[in-house]
């Protein structure tokens with residue numbers, strides 16, 4: 001009997017389901033996949049390796065085989081699952097509506113938990129413990145950590161360190177983080193709790209500030225708020241809001257993620273607002289998923305499940321919201337060519353694709369050039385850049401080539417993760433392109449200013 | 454290439470080595486193949502071979518013993534030679550979207566996966582051809598041609614992921630086949646590694662090549678004539694204009710009469726697709742596109758060509774639809790509207806996946822004028838077996854795809870689905886049609902071959918196969934029914950396919 005054939009697997013019924021990752025996933029979700037293969041060429045990792053094990057169909061097959069106990073979760077199997085970017089391009093491509101994210105995410109949480117029980121948890125290493133858990137959720141801490149970087153950049157010491165290859169003395173992951181660091185702008189003063197609408201008030205919205213973006217891209221947050229105001233929105237910014245918890249959830253710390261979700265539940269007054277605006281695609285995708293996630297995490301009360309579902313339905317990406325509201329056309333000319341990159345967490349996870357383009361088309365003078373493979377991941381994918389450096393670099397190069405082929409002067413991205421990645425790839429190849437958030441361009445146009453880059 | 458055995462009609466496949474994991478020859482084989490494709494170009498552990506045990510056809514499963522990912526023709530040839538040396542069977546795999554089990558490695562062996570050979574080697578717009586590697590995804594070629602005024606015409610519904618090599622092996626068609634023809638009409642020449650490892654070139658970029666049209670023979674071989682390593686394909690000029698419309702009919706009869714009359718008029722629509730009552734309901738339940746729920750059939754009609762000719766063609770089509778009691782016609786003249794209509798045609802399948810836990814698509818062909826009969830028969834079969842069957846298909850060329858809805862966890866239903874499918878395909882034959890429009894014979898339909906062809910026909914085909922693949926070392930037991938010998942691995946169907954229609 002062949003190793004792979006269906007009747008050859010011994011099912012060990014005595015095995016504790018806890019020891020089989022994915023065994024709690026509703027089995028119908030696996031059955032939804034009819035094995036047609038229409039998703040394969042939409043998958044960035046499969047495009048790179050050509051290996052079915054690195055394709056969505058293959059990964060679903062592997063996960064199901066682990067649940068069916070046809071294969072062990074060997075290092076090889078794990079490697080193929082770890083290589084997944086969770087970019088959800090496969091969900092967009094799948095005509096049968098397979099919810100790939102609802103398979104891989106709980107599956108990964110299970111793996112992490114198994115590891116933790118066996119004492120080889122990734123949560124135990126310094127990187128996860130300190131950087132991912134203690135630093136990322138807190139904008140103020142990130143900002144503090146960035147102070148030396150800012151000082152160094154201002155004094156050009158960073159360049160010197162790079163030139164002397166001193167940065168190569170840093171541990172690999174820190175070095176990669178250092179490479180990702182953009183040219184930092186001075187941190188802006190804190191946002192007030194309420195900002196008035198300009199002109200007639202058309203909506204009242206809350207604004208989700210995000211941790212990485214508030215620390216590194218506070219100017220994007222300011223631009224977003226101004227664009228909302230210019231469109232007649234009163235904006236409230238609750239001080240008690242917390243990190244979305246995506247990093248924690250995705251690295252298996254689901255209880256920590258739940259705590260953040262509950263903090264956010266308490267922070268936003270739902271009855272009082274039309275929407276909660278998010279300008280970071282990665283956070284937006286997580287926040288909109290609170291309802292699903294509450295179902296998957298153990299020990300969530302029925303009441304909390306219901307409330308988190310309601311909270312989740314309030315989140316809107318800023319482009320999505322403005323497009324629905326009906327944007328007020330900006331007047332200022334931006335005489336540049338630009339190309340729009342689809343962040344996975346916008347286009348695939350939130351199905352926001354045309355709205356930002358439609359908004360950008362309103363800007364006088366801006367020439368939007370289509371980007372080949374615009375919906376293929378740039379390799380940033382949250383902390384993927386740090387955990388799967390090789391694939392992240394391959395995909396970064398692929399994206400860079402497609403961007404440079406357009407000849408555009410500006411790359412537009414609606415996600416900090418992508419912005420960091422694309423910006424760092426551009427810097428490495430000494431390209432002078434500006435990576436901007438759609439709201440930065442709209443803001444400039446509303447204010448009649450020209451970009452300086 | 455030709456050896457003595459290939460002259461006999463009743464040739465039985467020679468016994469090929471079965472590989473035993475861990476055995477010495479197996480390790481040696483791995484060592485040699487690694488020498489060719491490198492460490493990152495080979496898989497041989499069971500846990501990584503599992504995903505290669507089936508393609509889009511999931512009824513039968515059998516994993517290969519080794520998978521290799523060559524990147525050049527020379528690597529393919531060297532791999533094939535090693536397989537011959539070890540007397541181990543091998544076969545090609547592209548994207549694995551075959552719906553008939555074309556990629557099933559019967560008896561194991563080496564699977565040669567071409568997904569890393571995906572470059573465009575030459576684009577020649579002046580002479581209207583492109584030379585591509587076989588692993589190139591069909592749609593990627595068309596994407597690369599965007600803005601040049603040309604495209605690659607064959608557009609199977611799986612075009613977003615299937616490969617040109619797979620298209621050539623299965624002679625793929627698609628919605629635009631009606632006007633533009635199938636793959637073979639667009640292949641000018643190719644390079645292949647024969648089952649003994651020799652590299653040959655057939656045809657070429659110029660229109661007429663003297664001698665036998667061997668690349669014509671090669672296209673549609675379903676992987677049994679060696680491995681295609683390069684293709685010279687024709688580029689088609691983009692039409693100057695399109696007109697796309699949806700015509701809603703009260704009955705299937707009206708819709709099919711309209712189809713026949715449109716074609717009798719000499720108009721060749723670039724696409725003519727039909728969705729029946731059942732699928733309209735399915736699509737509505739899932740997506741709320743706004744199709745009238747009580748309609749008997751909806752036709753998606755697209756014409757293309759010169760701008761000046763469009764309006765006359767459209768008004769003729771409208772006239773013929775009106776004559777056949779069309780209820781309403783929705784026109785899509787802007788690119789956005791056109792995209793929306795095509796999306797709804799493609800999304801139809803997603804809707805089915807959501808409606809029913811399992812389904813099975815059949816692929817039959819009847820002469821266009823017999824469409825009402827086959828559709829009526831399908832309806833009767835549905836009632837007879839108490840199974841829901843819906844239809845969405847390429848009406849223009851009489852290629853029907855009845856989709857049988859069921860639940861694979863219910864053994865009783867599975868048997869019914871198998872019987873109902875068989876009856877429908879029998880009926881297609883009875884009406885003068887065939888049992889596969891475009892999915893190929895593979896392993897799935899192999900038992901039908903002797904019903905479609907007589908002994909002499911089959912024997913002739915076998916002779917042709919034996920010229921290319923005398924020892925059946927390449928993709929054994931496909932297309933032609935194995936006969937006469939005890940060592941042929943027979944695949945019996947026990948379970949209907951559960952897969953996407955298109």
Ligand SMILES: Cc1cc2nc3c(=O)[nH]c(=O)nc-3n(C[C@H](O)[C@H](O)[C@H](O)COP(=O)(O)OP(=O)(O)OC[C@H]3O[C@@H](n4cnc5c(N)ncnc54)[C@H](O)[C@@H]3O)c2cc1C
Nearest residue numbers: 547548549550551555610616618619622625626676681955
């Ligand atoms: C949802 C869906 C819709 C589909 N729609 C259509 C349609 O509209 N029209 C249609 O015709 N088909 C359709 N198909 C069937 C399938 O997509 C086609 O047969 C396609 O051409 C297969 O290409 P592939 O790259 O996936 O080949 P594979 O499935 O990998 O292989 C198919 C066969 O080709 C052989 N092969 C592959 N590459 C080579 C090579 N380089 N050299 C020699 N042999 C090779 C294999 O051995 C196998 O026998 C559909 C399938 C699905 C799942």
Ligand code: SF4
Nearest residue numbers: 033034036037039094
């Ligand atoms: S995930 Fe969807 S597209 Fe991919 S194989 Fe499964 S059903 Fe097909």
Ligand code: SF4
Nearest residue numbers: 043084085087088090
């Ligand atoms: S989420 Fe992205 S990387 Fe993962 S399988 Fe889907 S397409 Fe591939």
